[in-house]
Amino acid sequence: MQNFSSQEKYLIANTLNCWPVMLQGHSVLIDLRNETSVAGIIDVADGHMTCELSNVVFIDRNGGQHPFDNFVVRNRMIRQIHIPTDIDVEQELRQAMERGVLRRRRVDGGNTKRTFKQKRAEVRHKETLAMITQQRSDKEQPKE
Template sequence: METKREKFYMMNSMLCLLKVVEGKRTTVEMRDEKEVTGVIKHVDGYMNISMEDVVFKSLTGKKKFDKFFVNGKTIRYVHIPDEINMKSAMEAKLKEMCTYTASMRVRQEIKDQAWAKLKQKERRAKAEIKKERK
């Protein structure tokens, strides 16, 4: 579950493009001249990336990992696969995120209305009981 702050970052930065890369094989270059190549499984609102089937390259050599976590603060560059049209992908992801946010808002409004009706019924029932007692 993403926090409101994470959603804000996703909607107002290039992070929405990284969400499009989820499930694809790509390379993440890190600030300390290291490189991670693998399948991106999850990107959060702080640009932290979870990857699988990873090859980690450093000055000392290569290592393979089943799972790997990259802290967003250490990322220099993320390669976007050639098959992704960045403009249309970002537009689609933003539209999806806006639709989800709007649907959640509508769901909350429906819940609030149902709760208000329930409270109103309880008040009426209590008022009727008071009338009967008099």
């Protein structure tokens, strides 16, 4: 288990920065901002979305493929992470939301009220889940 800083824990629990952490051990395709891509297995990811991958194939702009044993992708270079089709996105997000900072209660008996940021993050998580559910139901409905 990795040791995350308090800022990383907050980002993982309250933003979509949780995806690289949840995808550790899975094979993914990451599109980079410079029009290149990296395909490999995420070994380590932090709360800022910096990813260390193994068994990597780097795909350049011209479609050339270059194999690497290890590759590090900095968070600011990530444009998009393609989530594998065998992962249920809705279920994973629900689990991440349930175990996140939004549900945490202080052990020391301090103030247990949620802050405005926590409330707003929970609302945004719920909106994202509703959008995913709506898109899924639209795909499943037969077209006329």
